[in-house]
Amino acid sequence: MTMIRRTVLGALAALPLMGFGPQVAQAADTIVIGEVNSYTRLPAFTEPYKKGWQLAIEQINAAGGIDGKQLEVISRDDTGDPATAIRIAEELVAKEGAVLIFGTFLSNIGLAVSDFAQQKQVLFLASEPLSDAIVWSKGNKYTYRLRPSTHMQAAMLAEQAAKLDAVKWATVAPNYAYGHDAVKAFKSELSKLRPDVEFVEEQWPPVFKIDAGSTVRALEASKPDAIFNVTFGGDLAKFVREGSLRFLFEDRAVASLLTGEPEYLHPLGNETPDGWIVTGYPPADIDTDSHNAFAKAYTDKFGEAPKTGSIVGYNSVLAIAAALTKAGSTDTEALLAAMEGLEVTDSPTGPFMFRAADHQSTMGAYVGKTALVDGEPKMVDWTYADGAAYLPSEEEAAKLRPAE
Amino acid sequence: MGFYFAQLLTGLANASSLFLIASGLSIIFGVTRIVNFAHGSFYMVGAYLAYTIVTALNGGIFGFWFSIIAAAAIVGVIGLLIEMTILRRIYRAPELFQLVATFGVVLIFQDATLAIWGAEDLLGPRAPGLDRAVRIMGEPIPEYDLALIAIGPAVLAGIWLLFHKTRWGVLVRAATEDREMVGALGVNQAWLFSAAFVLGAFLAGLGGALQIPREAVSLQMDLSIIGEAFVVVVIGGMGSVSGAFVAAVLISVLNAFAILIFPQISIVLPFIVMAVVLILRPYGLFGKPGSEHVGTEEPEQPLKLMSQKSTMVLLAAVMVLAFSPAVTADFTSILLVDVMVATLFAVSLHFMMGIGGMVSFGHAAYFGVGAYAAAMMVKFLGFGMLPAMLLAPFFAAAAALFFGWFCVRLSGVYLAMLTMAAAQILWGVTFQWQAFTGGDDGILGVWPAEWASSDKVYFYIAFVLCLGGIWFLRRVAHSPFGYTLRGIRDSQTRAEAIGVDTKFHQWMGFVVAGSLAGLAGVVFAFSKGSVFPDTLGIAQSIDGLIMVLLGGIHALAGPIFGAVAFVMIEDWVTRLDYWRFIFGGIILVVVLLAPDGIAGGVNRLIRAILPNQKGGAA
Structure with missing residues (x-):
C-alpha cells in the first residue's frame, strides 16, 4: 500500500512537467513571427x-503570403516587465x-x-521604443529599429524652434531615459542652429506622477x-x-514632442492648446494613394481611424515582409544581410529604408501645429519630415555604436 | 513673496487630494487591520464614474457636484460588496492575509476598467463656476485649487464630528484601540467593519472623483497613488486621520518647494520624508504605541521536522526537478529557473516574516542589490561569472546590515513601511544615477560565462544555488538561532526577560534574509542578461509578499507553494486576453478556499485523503 501511495505521489509530483515537452515543429507552409509588447501596461x-500589424498580416496573407508561405504572428504580453519579456522571447x-x-x-x-537577441542570435525589429541607445550606444548586430527615434523627433522640432525669435528656453x-535623451538632443540640435539660445530652467516630473501645478509655477x-x-x-x-x-x-511658443500623435492629442479634446509645434501623425489629412488605401482598409476593419501605433504596427510588418522576401529564407544570417539597407518602397507614410551603419530606419514623422478645428483637436500646417534628414551621417552614426 | 505664497497654495491643493485617499485608507486599516491595496482602485473607479456621470448629466454646477457625490457613493457600494463577499470571510486568517485578496481585487479592477472605459485617457470637464484662475498677490491661482484647499479640512472636520459626536464613530474609535474588547462588549463587529470599509471606499472614490477637473482619467491612476497614500498614512500614524492630514500637507508642500531647487527629487521625496519621520518617531507623527498591529498573534505551534514520508515526497520532487532538463525543452528550463529564483526570493522573505516576525514591503531592495552588484562586477570590473556570483550576495548583506539596523527598531506595519522606504530610496538612486548604474536603461550584457551559456547548464547552476539557499534557510530555521528568532516574534518581552538581545537577533535575521534574497537576485541577473531598476521596485517586493502570504505564512513550505503557483499561473494566464481579470479571480478563489494559504489547504487536503497522516508540510 505504501509503495503504491509513493508511486502515485511521485507521479503526481511529475504532473506539472507534462505539457512542457518539446513540441512538434510548425507546419512547413507558414512562417512564424514572434511579437512582444506591453499590451496590459x-x-x-x-x-x-x-x-x-494584424491588418498588414491579413493583407499580405490574402495576397498569397511570402513565397507562397503564410505569415503567422504569435503575440504575447510582456506585462511591462523586462524579465518577463525575455522569458517570452525565449519561448x-x-x-x-x-x-x-x-x-x-x-x-x-x-x-x-x-x-x-544578440545573445541568442536572432533578429529583433524594435518597432516602437524611441531610445537612442537601442541603435547607438547599445546597438548590436541583431537589432533594427523602425520608429523615428527620440533624437530624430527632437531634431525635427529643433529645426522649427530655431525659426522662432525665442532665446530663453525652459524644458x-x-x-x-526618454525625457533625458529628448532634452539633450533638443538642446544640442537647437544650439547648433541657434548658438544664441540659452536654457534657463529644467523640470523633471516623475513619469505619470507629475505635480502639474507646482511644475507649471516653477517654469x-x-x-x-x-x-x-x-x-x-x-x-x-x-x-x-x-x-x-x-x-x-x-505669448509663449511651445515645442512639444509626440503631442501631435492621435493617442496623445485626442484626449486633450477642446482644451487642445493652439499653435504648439509638435511631431505627430494627422491620419485624416494625409492624401496619398498608399495612405488612403491603408486608412480605408483600417477604418473598414476596425471602425475607427488609425493612430500612430497603427502605422508603426503596419510598417513593422511591411518591413518584415520585405526582409523575408529579400532574404529568400528564414535563416537569421540571411535575414540580417537582407536588413542591411533594406528598402521598403511603398508604405502609408512613404518609402523608407534601414541604414546599414546604425540599423535605424529612415521612416519619418509629421511636423506641424496643434489646433482645434470644428471642436476637434488636429494637426495643421504639417509637413512630412523624412527621417533621413535628421540622422547623423552613416559614418558618424557608426562611431556612436560599440565596436563589434 | 507672492510667488512663494502661490506655490504654498498649490501644495495645499495637492495635499487635500492626497488626504482624501489617505484618510480612507487610514480608517480601513484602523478598524479592520486590512492593508488595502485596492484603495488605489477605488480612487481610479471613482474618477471614471465621476467622468461618466458628469458628461452624461452635463448639468452645470449642481450636476457637477451631484456627480462627484454620486460617484463616491457608488464606490462606497462597491466597497460594501467586496467587504461582504470576500473580506468578511477571511478576517480570521493570519494578519496581512487579506492584502492578498485586495491584490486580487486590484487586478480585476484594472481589466474591468479597461473593458468598460477603454484604453484612451479621458479628460473630463473643468468644474463649472470654478474653471478659471483668480489673482492673489498678482499670481494666478486656479479657483478649483482654492475649492480643494477648503474641501480637505472640511472632510477632516466631518470625519472628526462623525468620530466624536456619533455613537457609531465612538465605536469605530474604540475598535481602532481594541477591537476584541469592542466585540466582547457585544458590538456587532461585522457591521462595524463593513461600515468602516464603506466609509473608506467612499472617501477614496471622492478623492478620485474630485480629480477630474485637474487631470485626465487614466488606467495608471490606481498604482500611481497607492504608494504615496500608504506613505501619508504611515507618516501620520496608522489609524490617525488628523495625522494623515498633517502628513499630506507636509509631503505636498515640501514637494512644491523642493522641485524649485532640485526637480529630480520628486521620485523619492515622500519615501525620504517617511524614512526620516519613522527613524525619529517609530509610530509616525501621531500614531500611538500599539498601532503597528501586524505580527503579534497567539504563538503558533513549534516547527516540526518533517516526517519520513514527507521527506521522501520532497526528495522525489527535487529529483524530478533535477532530471527535468533531460526530458523537457530548453524554454522549460528557463521557466524553471524563474520558478527557482522566485522560490528562493519568497523563502528568504518568509524567513524574515514568518520566522522573524518582521513584515517587509521592500524585500526587493536586497534582490536588486544582489543583481546590480553582480552586473556591475561583470561590466565594470571585468569579473567572471562565478566570482561575481559568490561576491554579490555580500553586497546584499551589507545593504541589509545598513537598512536592517534602522528597521529592527520598529515593528509591525511601521517596520514594513520603512523597508519599503529603503527599497524606494535605493530604487530612486539607481534610477537617477545614470552615470553609475545606467539609470532606467539598466545594465546589459550580463550573460553567463561561455561554458554555462547553454540553458541546461545554467539550469543546474541555478538549481545548486537556489536549492542550496532554500536548504540553508531551512537549516537556520531549525537551528537555535531560528528558534530564538521565533521566540522573539512570539513574545519580545519574554525573550528579553530570559536575556536574549532581541534587536541584535532580529538584525541578524534581517541580514540572513537579505543575503539570500541577494543570491536570488544574482541568479536572476545572469539568467536574464540584463538588470533594470525594476528589480528593486515595489512590484517585485509585492510579488514576493503575495507569494509568501498566498502560500501560507505559518508553514516553511508555504513560500515554496506560493512562488511555484504564482510564477506558473502567471506564465500561463498572460497568454490570454484579460489575463489580469482571470489571475485576480484565481487569487480570490484560492484565498476563499484556503484562508490559511496554499500550504494550509494542501495540509487539510492530505489529512482528508489520508486520515491517519498528520500532514508533513511543516
Missing part, C-alpha cells in the same frame, strides 16, 4: 499598434519556432530584448520665451490644463 498605445524562439522577433514599446524592454520632461518663475515639452499621456493633459489655467502658455 500601455493599452492606449499598443491596441492601435496591434490592429496595425517564442525556442518553442514556437519564431524566425524573428518584433515589437516592444518601453525603452528598457526594447533594450532587454535587443540584448537577448519639462518626464524623469527617465513660469524662470520667465522663458519658449518651452520644450516632453511629457505625454496623463502627464500632458495635467500639464496643459494647469498651464493654461495659470497663463503659462500666453
Whole structure:
C-alpha cells in the first residue's frame, strides 16, 4: 500500500512537467513571427499598434503570403516587465519556432530584448521604443529599429524652434531615459542652429506622477520665451490644463514632442492648446494613394481611424515582409544581410529604408501645429519630415555604436 | 513673496487630494487591520464614474457636484460588496492575509476598467463656476485649487464630528484601540467593519472623483497613488486621520518647494520624508504605541521536522526537478529557473516574516542589490561569472546590515513601511544615477560565462544555488538561532526577560534574509542578461509578499507553494486576453478556499485523503 501511495505521489509530483515537452515543429507552409509588447501596461498605445500589424498580416496573407508561405504572428504580453519579456522571447524562439522577433514599446524592454537577441542570435525589429541607445550606444548586430527615434523627433522640432525669435528656453520632461535623451538632443540640435539660445530652467516630473501645478509655477518663475515639452499621456493633459489655467502658455511658443500623435492629442479634446509645434501623425489629412488605401482598409476593419501605433504596427510588418522576401529564407544570417539597407518602397507614410551603419530606419514623422478645428483637436500646417534628414551621417552614426 | 505664497497654495491643493485617499485608507486599516491595496482602485473607479456621470448629466454646477457625490457613493457600494463577499470571510486568517485578496481585487479592477472605459485617457470637464484662475498677490491661482484647499479640512472636520459626536464613530474609535474588547462588549463587529470599509471606499472614490477637473482619467491612476497614500498614512500614524492630514500637507508642500531647487527629487521625496519621520518617531507623527498591529498573534505551534514520508515526497520532487532538463525543452528550463529564483526570493522573505516576525514591503531592495552588484562586477570590473556570483550576495548583506539596523527598531506595519522606504530610496538612486548604474536603461550584457551559456547548464547552476539557499534557510530555521528568532516574534518581552538581545537577533535575521534574497537576485541577473531598476521596485517586493502570504505564512513550505503557483499561473494566464481579470479571480478563489494559504489547504487536503497522516508540510 505504501509503495503504491509513493508511486502515485511521485507521479503526481511529475504532473506539472507534462505539457512542457518539446513540441512538434510548425507546419512547413507558414512562417512564424514572434511579437512582444506591453499590451496590459500601455493599452492606449499598443491596441492601435496591434490592429496595425494584424491588418498588414491579413493583407499580405490574402495576397498569397511570402513565397507562397503564410505569415503567422504569435503575440504575447510582456506585462511591462523586462524579465518577463525575455522569458517570452525565449519561448517564442525556442518553442514556437519564431524566425524573428518584433515589437516592444518601453525603452528598457526594447533594450532587454535587443540584448537577448544578440545573445541568442536572432533578429529583433524594435518597432516602437524611441531610445537612442537601442541603435547607438547599445546597438548590436541583431537589432533594427523602425520608429523615428527620440533624437530624430527632437531634431525635427529643433529645426522649427530655431525659426522662432525665442532665446530663453525652459524644458519639462518626464524623469527617465526618454525625457533625458529628448532634452539633450533638443538642446544640442537647437544650439547648433541657434548658438544664441540659452536654457534657463529644467523640470523633471516623475513619469505619470507629475505635480502639474507646482511644475507649471516653477517654469513660469524662470520667465522663458519658449518651452520644450516632453511629457505625454496623463502627464500632458495635467500639464496643459494647469498651464493654461495659470497663463503659462500666453505669448509663449511651445515645442512639444509626440503631442501631435492621435493617442496623445485626442484626449486633450477642446482644451487642445493652439499653435504648439509638435511631431505627430494627422491620419485624416494625409492624401496619398498608399495612405488612403491603408486608412480605408483600417477604418473598414476596425471602425475607427488609425493612430500612430497603427502605422508603426503596419510598417513593422511591411518591413518584415520585405526582409523575408529579400532574404529568400528564414535563416537569421540571411535575414540580417537582407536588413542591411533594406528598402521598403511603398508604405502609408512613404518609402523608407534601414541604414546599414546604425540599423535605424529612415521612416519619418509629421511636423506641424496643434489646433482645434470644428471642436476637434488636429494637426495643421504639417509637413512630412523624412527621417533621413535628421540622422547623423552613416559614418558618424557608426562611431556612436560599440565596436563589434 | 507672492510667488512663494502661490506655490504654498498649490501644495495645499495637492495635499487635500492626497488626504482624501489617505484618510480612507487610514480608517480601513484602523478598524479592520486590512492593508488595502485596492484603495488605489477605488480612487481610479471613482474618477471614471465621476467622468461618466458628469458628461452624461452635463448639468452645470449642481450636476457637477451631484456627480462627484454620486460617484463616491457608488464606490462606497462597491466597497460594501467586496467587504461582504470576500473580506468578511477571511478576517480570521493570519494578519496581512487579506492584502492578498485586495491584490486580487486590484487586478480585476484594472481589466474591468479597461473593458468598460477603454484604453484612451479621458479628460473630463473643468468644474463649472470654478474653471478659471483668480489673482492673489498678482499670481494666478486656479479657483478649483482654492475649492480643494477648503474641501480637505472640511472632510477632516466631518470625519472628526462623525468620530466624536456619533455613537457609531465612538465605536469605530474604540475598535481602532481594541477591537476584541469592542466585540466582547457585544458590538456587532461585522457591521462595524463593513461600515468602516464603506466609509473608506467612499472617501477614496471622492478623492478620485474630485480629480477630474485637474487631470485626465487614466488606467495608471490606481498604482500611481497607492504608494504615496500608504506613505501619508504611515507618516501620520496608522489609524490617525488628523495625522494623515498633517502628513499630506507636509509631503505636498515640501514637494512644491523642493522641485524649485532640485526637480529630480520628486521620485523619492515622500519615501525620504517617511524614512526620516519613522527613524525619529517609530509610530509616525501621531500614531500611538500599539498601532503597528501586524505580527503579534497567539504563538503558533513549534516547527516540526518533517516526517519520513514527507521527506521522501520532497526528495522525489527535487529529483524530478533535477532530471527535468533531460526530458523537457530548453524554454522549460528557463521557466524553471524563474520558478527557482522566485522560490528562493519568497523563502528568504518568509524567513524574515514568518520566522522573524518582521513584515517587509521592500524585500526587493536586497534582490536588486544582489543583481546590480553582480552586473556591475561583470561590466565594470571585468569579473567572471562565478566570482561575481559568490561576491554579490555580500553586497546584499551589507545593504541589509545598513537598512536592517534602522528597521529592527520598529515593528509591525511601521517596520514594513520603512523597508519599503529603503527599497524606494535605493530604487530612486539607481534610477537617477545614470552615470553609475545606467539609470532606467539598466545594465546589459550580463550573460553567463561561455561554458554555462547553454540553458541546461545554467539550469543546474541555478538549481545548486537556489536549492542550496532554500536548504540553508531551512537549516537556520531549525537551528537555535531560528528558534530564538521565533521566540522573539512570539513574545519580545519574554525573550528579553530570559536575556536574549532581541534587536541584535532580529538584525541578524534581517541580514540572513537579505543575503539570500541577494543570491536570488544574482541568479536572476545572469539568467536574464540584463538588470533594470525594476528589480528593486515595489512590484517585485509585492510579488514576493503575495507569494509568501498566498502560500501560507505559518508553514516553511508555504513560500515554496506560493512562488511555484504564482510564477506558473502567471506564465500561463498572460497568454490570454484579460489575463489580469482571470489571475485576480484565481487569487480570490484560492484565498476563499484556503484562508490559511496554499500550504494550509494542501495540509487539510492530505489529512482528508489520508486520515491517519498528520500532514508533513511543516
